[in-house]
Amino acid sequence: ILTLRGVTKSYRMGKENIVHALRGADLDLAEGEFVAIMGPSGSGKSTMMNVIGCLDAPDDGTYVLDGHDVAKLKDDDLAEIRNRKIGFVFQGFNLLPRLTAIENVELPALYGNPKQRKERARRALESVGLGDRFHHKPSELSGGQQQRVAIARALMNEPAMILADEPTGNLDTRSSAEILAIFQHLNDQGKTVVMVTHEPDVAAHCKRIVRMRDGRISSDEPVPVQ
Amino acid sequence: ILTLRGVTKSYRMGKENIVHALRGADLDLAEGEFVAIMGPSGSGKSTMMNVIGCLDAPDDGTYVLDGHDVAKLKDDDLAEIRNRKIGFVFQGFNLLPRLTAIENVELPALYGNPKQRKERARRALESVGLGDRFHHKPSELSGGQQQRVAIARALMNEPAMILADEPTGNLDTRSSAEILAIFQHLNDQGKTVVMVTHEPDVAAHCKRIVRMRDGRISSDEPVPVQ
Ligand SMILES: Nc1ncnc2c1ncn2[C@@H]1O[C@H](COP(=O)(O)OP(=O)(O)OP(=O)(O)O)[C@@H](O)[C@H]1O
Ligand SMILES: Nc1ncnc2c1ncn2[C@@H]1O[C@H](COP(=O)(O)OP(=O)(O)OP(=O)(O)O)[C@@H](O)[C@H]1O
Ligand SMILES: [Mg+2]
Numbered sequence A, B: 001i002l003t004l005r006g007v008t009k010s011y012r013m014g015k016e017n018i019v020h021a022l023r024g025a026d027l028d029l030a031e032g033e034f035v036a037i038m039g040p041s042g043s044g045k046s047t048m049m050n051v052i053g054c055l056d057a058p059d060d061g062t063y064v065l066d067g068h069d070v071a072k073l074k075d076d077d078l079a080e081i082r083n084r085k086i087g088f089v090f091q092g093f094n095l096l097p098r099l100t101a102i103e104n105v106e107l108p109a110l111y112g113n114p115k116q117r118k119e120r121a122r123r124a125l126e127s128v129g130l131g132d133r134f135h136h137k138p139s140e141l142s143g144g145q146q147q148r149v150a151i152a153r154a155l156m157n158e159p160a161m162i163l164a165d166e167p168t169g170n171l172d173t174r175s176s177a178e179i180l181a182i183f184q185h186l187n188d189q190g191k192t193v194v195m196v197t198h199e200p201d202v203a204a205h206c207k208r209i210v211r212m213r214d215g216r217i218s219s220d221e222p223v224p225v226q
């Protein structure tokens, strides 16, 4: 479903300071895979996820998604692919503070049928255990509840690929297990799931672990079947 | 150092919906303890930390901190105690987006000697592994790096008590171990450390685990010495 070759991303801080977030990453991902991305804090995992999710363009290298050379796509084609095919769970949640939980979840489907949209948003929130928090704003929710709203929003358009950046960082064991069961279920239906995690027991649910270090992929191994 | 009795906190949402975040919590904490607070997402851990850290007043119950009845303290006395005695690491980091890492860390000591303040902020950032990120703003830092800036800021005034809400939620194993070593070191020096965590191996570093469920304390046990 996607191929990255030599993907490089740097940030220039002031005159003489350059941060190399990605230094030539190669990655092949087939449809329906269930991959964990691990690595030290600052190693480039979120930057990698932003490139895969077409949220950020690399400075060098190629990225082919679903047969399209992403660098050559027009902005609105890119937005179309991103909105329909990719569900993104951000590390910082990125919920809109003035909208309620259900309004945040509805956002990706704003141009669709309103009745279906409300019903789908309700079901997405119920599936992450927030059936009794529809009308709370982010500041009226706990950290883990905000994280779960962000997960529900990513599921809204039933995307072909889910990119989740540390989706269980604020969740207790039981809530984490519920979220992993959702991702497992989507993967069983053929959806591609890529998850950044720092928790080994969360990564053990995946079928492949890609490890990053200093902006490069340091290892890429299948998870042994338990 | 502190005693909570019957602490209650509710949020009224609209006309007929009340959320009981804390339903009568009792807690005694002695100086120099090292306590983990665990429990399901939404069980009241952050609300409890906000009450302990004098950031939020309970609706009912009593809170005595260092011999003072917190409910009877004048606002500026409360702010004085909070600023000098308590270091708070927020679950959502709460960094000011327009300030650099070092400016965020300096904030708690703004009224002190500038030269000492800059030096202390530098050392706090170096101790959490961010010696090469002083001048980055939060949006120019990874999730785990932002979390570590929030930890460095809490250490700035060398407070007697550190309250850390999910301080390792975005950190890989090695960065987590470095942060836990800092908390362990502070506790060895006699500082009181209270940490919310959902990770059992992080809680195992503490000496006592308080578990919460539905706004109440469901268990309170010492950690068996390994
Ligand atoms: N400002 C608010 N208005 C309304 N409800 C709130 C508010 N803040 C918290 N709540 C509710 O109070 C309950 C306790 O919230 P709290 O943040 O203390 O939980 P928590 O244990 O820290 O959860 P997590 O592990 O997900 O961070 C939650 O169900 C939440 O929805
Ligand atoms: N906008 C930016 N400007 C400058 N540097 C940046 C920016 N965004 C990220 N960085 C730097 O690039 C490196 C990689 O960041 P990234 O967010 O991808 O790391 P990460 O692996 O997700 O870390 P974490 O596990 O802490 O979330 C970090 O060292 C960070 O400081
Ligand atoms: Mg990240």
Ligand SMILES: [Mg+2]
Pocket (backbone or CB within 6 Å): A142, A143, A144, B045, B046, B047, B091, B165
């Ligand atoms: Mg919380």
